[in-house]
Amino acid sequence: MSDNQNIDTTTNINETDTNKTSTDHSDDYEKICYVCRRPESKAGEMITMPGGMNFCHECMQKAFDSISKSGMDFSKLQNMPFMNMNLNDFAGMQMPNTEIPEKNKIKKKSKAKDAEKFLTMKDVPAPHQIKAQLDAYVIGQERAKRAVSVAVYNHYKRVILRQQDELRANENTEEKAENAAAQGMQMQGGEPEIEKSNILMLGPTGSGKTYLVKTLAKLLDVPLAIADATALTEAGYIGDDIESVVSKLLAAAGNDVEKAEQGIIFIDEIDKIAKKKNTMSRDVSGESVQQELLKLLEGSQVEVPVGSNQKNALTPMATVDTNNILFICGGAFPGLDDIIKERLKKRSTMGFNSHLKDEFDNDPDILSQVTTEDLRNFGMIPEFLGRLPVLVSLQGLTKELLMRILKEPKNAILKQYERLLALDEVKLVFEDDALEWIAERALEKDTGARALRAILEDFMMDIMYEIPKDPNIGSVVITRPYLEKKGGPRIEMRG
Template sequence: MPQDKDELEKNTESSGQAPDNGPEEYEKVCYICRRPESKAGPMITMPGNITVCSHCMQKAFDSVEKNGIPQMFPNGMPIQFGVPVDFDNFAAQMPKTQQVKKKKEKEPKPSFDIHAIPAPHRIKAQLDEYVVGQEYAKKVISVAVYNHYKRVAADASGDIEIEKSNMLMIGPTGSGKTYLVRTLARLLDVPLAIADATSLTEAGYIGDDIESVVSKLLAAADNDIEKAERGIIFIDEIDKLAKKRNTTSRDVSGESVQQGLLKLLEGNLVEVPVGATSKNAMVPLQTINTKNILFICGGAFPDLEEVIKERLNKQSSMGFRADLKDKYDKDPNLLRQVTVEDLRAFGMIPEFIGRLPIIFTLDALSRDMLIKVLKEPKNALLKQYQKLLSLDEVELEFTDGALEAIAERARKKDTGARALRAIIEEFMLDIMYEIPKDENIGRVTITREYIEKTGGPRIEMRGVEIPELQASAGHILD
C-alpha cells in the first residue's frame, strides 16, 4: 500500500537513513578513516553497505601481509579495534547509510571586467564627495587609474602592448595625499597596501625588505594572488629615499632602496612571504607578478621649493630685467613648477623617476579650503562631532565666525588638514565632558569668541534659550 510523503519522511528519519535524493546531493564516506568520497577518491563497497576507500583497503592488505591473519578468539571471532566482531550481526552494527551531504562548490569568480571600472569623470565625481579642492590632482589620478585598468583588461596577445603608468604625488603635509589614494581604492573596490618608505632598507638590514610592500598587498587581498596582482600600492614618504649628501657609509635606506624598487615598479616576478614581512624557512612563499600592480608614490619633499627657486632665479639680479631673489618666497603653490631636473637635484635617481612617468602636485590648503574640509565632505569633522553629540540627543552647531577662527589657527600650525582635528579636540574636550551631566541641554553652538578664548559657547536648554555664557574654556557650564 503506498505511503503518504510525510509518513515516508517520518519513517526515514526514525530509521536513521538519509533520504535518497540522488548522487548529486549525497556522497559516500569511508568507514575507517571517515573521509568523504570527494577527498578520499572512489569507494569500495562491501557487503553490509560498508564503504572503504582504496587507501584504507590497501593498508588492511599490507597489515595482513605483514602480521598474518588477525588474532582470533577461541570462538573464532576476529578482533577489530580490540573488540571481537560478530559477522552474523556485523551488518546490524553498521549504520544504515554512509552518506553525507556534498559541499557546495564555490562559484567561479568572474574575470576582470573593464565595464566595472567607472569612467574618469565618474571617478572624479565620487572623489569630490570626500576630498575638497585639488581639482587637478583628482583629474590626473582619475584618468591614470582608468587607463591603468583598461590596460589590465586589454588582451595581452594584442599587437600593441600598453606600458604601465605609475604616479608620483608631491604635496605639502596635510594636503590629502594618503586620504586621496585610500578613498580611490575604496571606491574602486580593489586591494590597497600603504607602505612607509622610511622603514625600507636595501636587504632588511634594520627595517623591512623591499618585497614587504607586495606582501602587505597580498595580505590586503586575503592571500588571493589574482586579486592582489590588480591592486594598488601606495608608498608614502618617498622623499626620504633621496640620496644622502656628503656620506661615506653605504646608503642602505636611500639610493639603494630606490634601485631595489626599480624591478617592482617596472613589473617582475617577486617571491613574497605569506603572513610575514620577512623571508625565513618557516614561512611559505608565493610568487606575484607586479606587472599589473599600480604603484603610487607620495611625499612632501621638504626643501624642494629651494631647489625650484634656485632654478628659477638663474638670471642675473642686476639690470632692468633682473628678477628679485624673493620673488617666489610667498608663492604657496611653488611646487606646481617642479620638473624632473628638480627631483634629480633633490636626490632621486633618474632610473627611479623614469618609472614614475605621471608627476603631479597637490596645492597647499588655503583658509577657504580648510573651512570646506570642516563641513563639506561626507566624513567631515563637524559631521563626526554632530553624530557623537546626537547620540546624547544634543544638537551641535558651529557659527561661520567659529569656522573661520579654526581655519586661521590651523594655517598657523602649517600642518594642513591634520591641524583641524587637534584644534577641535582641544575646544570640544570640556563640552563633551560636561554635556552628559545635564539631560536638559538641547543645543550647543560654538562661537568665534569661544575659539578665540574671549567667551564661551551658547547653550540652549530644551525649550529655553540661555544667553551666551562668558565662561573660560575650562569652566564652560559652571
C-alpha cells in the first residue's frame, strides 16, 4: 500500500475546512441520512461526509461491521466521524451531487417557541365572522356554512389549548415528578383534552361542497389539503396510498410538520370508496380504503413520504400526528336519496300519519333526513361513519339560487365576463329574463352550478369573438330572445 493511501490519524473531517460540502444545508432544515433516508429527528445526529452526504450512526456502524467484522462499536464515538482520514486524498476528486430537492426537505421542529408567536383567542375568527366571509362567495347552504364555521372555530381553539398544554408540560415537568414521587403522590392529569369532530358533507353534484372548502383555504391562514378518494387504493396496488393525503397537507405547510399538524384535510368523492356489492374481484379501492382511513381519522402517528405520494428508498420520511388534523369528507352519494325515500315510505301508510308514495319524490332537501343506517346501506362501514360524527347535508340548487349564483358572489360568473369585456372598454349587461332562462336550462342539465358556466360559455363565445372587431361598441345587453335564438343581443354604440 502506498504512503498516500495510508490513513492519517491526525486529521478529522469535521475539524477541517479545506473540503467543505458544496451545498450548505440551511439551519431551518433537517439533515437526512443518505442510506436509510431518516431525518436527524429520528436517527439522531448525522455525520457529514465529503460531497454533502450525511450518514446516521446506525448506518455507519453497519457499514463498518460489514467491512471490518472487528466488533468495535463506533456508535460510542459521539459528535465525530468513526474514522480519521487524510483529506488530501479527496483533492481534485469529483464528489457526487447529493443535494436534496427543496420539496423533499423537512423543516426542523422549533425547540423553544416564542410565547408571542402562540395563537390567542384574539387571533381566532368567531363562527359568525367565518360565515360572513363565506357568504360573500357561497350562495345558500346556510346549515353547511354554519357547521363548517363552528368546526373551524373549534379547530383553532384546539390548537390554542394544545399549545398551552405543551407550554405547561415543558415548565418544571421533572421537578414536579420528583416532588410527587418523594411524597408518594400520583400526578393528577390536567384539563380534559378536546377531541376533533370530523365532518361528512353530503350533497348533489354541483351544490358547492368542494367550492365551500376551497373558499375556506383562501380565507383562513391554516394549511389545507384537498385530496381525491378516487385515487386511493389499498397498500401495494397501483394508485396513491392512504398516507398520500397527509403528504399533500405536509407539502401545503411547506414541509413544516408542526404546522401541518394544525391543518385541515378535505377528502373529496368519499362516496366512491363505498363497499362494492355483488363483485367477485378484489375490492382494492372500496372497503379496504375505508378501513385504512380509520387510523388517520381517529388520530395516530403516521409515517409519510416528503414531497412524494409513494414510499421508496430515496424519499425521506416524516412522522405526522393526525390527532389535531381536522378531516372533512365530501361526496355526492348518488342513489342515497332513493335509500332515504325507501326508508321513509316504510312508515305507516294508513291513518293520520300516513305518507303518500310520491310525497318525497320532488323534495330537494331529501338528504337532510339522512341517517347512519342509510349510509351503511349505501356501502359505508360503521367504523368509518363513527369517526365522522358531524353530518352536513347540502341542498339541491333551485332556480332562484342559480340566478343568485350567477350575479351575487364576489367572483360570480357574470362578473368575470364583465371584467373580460371591460378590457375592451365594453359594458356587459344581462337582463333578468335572460338570467332566468339560463337558470332553467341549468336545472335541466342536473349538474348544479357547474351547468351555468357551460351554458354561458356556449352563448358568450360569439360575443367574445365579434365585439373586438368594432372599437365603436360601447355596451352589449344579453336578452332572452338572443339566448332562445330568436334574435340577437342589443348593442349600443359609443356616444
